[in-house]
Amino acid sequence: MGVTATPVTGALGAVIDGTDPRDDDFDFDAVHAALLEHEVVFFRGLNLNEAEHLELGRRFGSPSVFPVARILGATEPTMTVIADGPESPNAADAWHTDVTWTATPPAYALLHMEEVPETGGDTLWASATKAYEALSPQMQEFLCGLTVIHDHEGFAQAVARKAGDAAATIIEGLDRDYPPVEHPMIRTHPENGRRGIFYAARFISHIKGMTESESDAIIRFVGEHIKDPRFHCRWKWGNGDLAIWDERATMHRAAADHWPQRRVVRRLEIDGDRPFFTADA
Ligand SMILES: [Fe+2]
Structure with a gap:
């Protein structure tokens, strides 16, 4: 039996069956192709240990040293363990793409469920390409001309709440090493040329060259537009699942x-290139 990719919704997402990353005959090409087509893929109950997680990540590119880990001295790729609980509520419940306040945000993320809460704690994905394609040609053309300033302000606030004693060091490092960065509002996918909305609610500062009220209005419009469930899929996790x-x-x-229940995930990011927009896509 070959590899199958069963769609989760009409927008994005597919469940992969028929291949295991630990096997010698692991069909990476089929998984990569499914990922390019469906934008997020899921393996049920894979139960990867940390070394296997890292090894699978290496198939997709260079595993990232997460900025916070880098500031704290790490030089090797880092797994980020995110543990929600009574004292550390979930801080990722806003639409975003990861770490967009860096010049070269990640290309891929691999998230492994370590400890699923009894109820709740799903993750939702939105297709940036489907959301772009649903806009009128006039709005597409307008957004394609915009440059957006991203910064780590929203991230630093979350760090300040969660990082305890290390918070001051981390924030100082963020201010020193990660100045605000310009990204296109609409990015061209480097592998398949599709256009997508490049958005991260808490990391967007403003739109370059616009008045504050214009910038606020456009950012609000985009933020509302991507909330449409027809662009989404939602994953109910089981222990050992990998997205x-x-x-x-x-x-x-x-x-x-799921608050105040415990929910623990382990995440690995894969380095990406500088986002760009090409007019002739
Ligand atoms: Fe995230």
């Missing part, structure tokens, strides 16, 4: 409806 998503084609949010 791999294309950061260049999707946005995601983690539903914060």
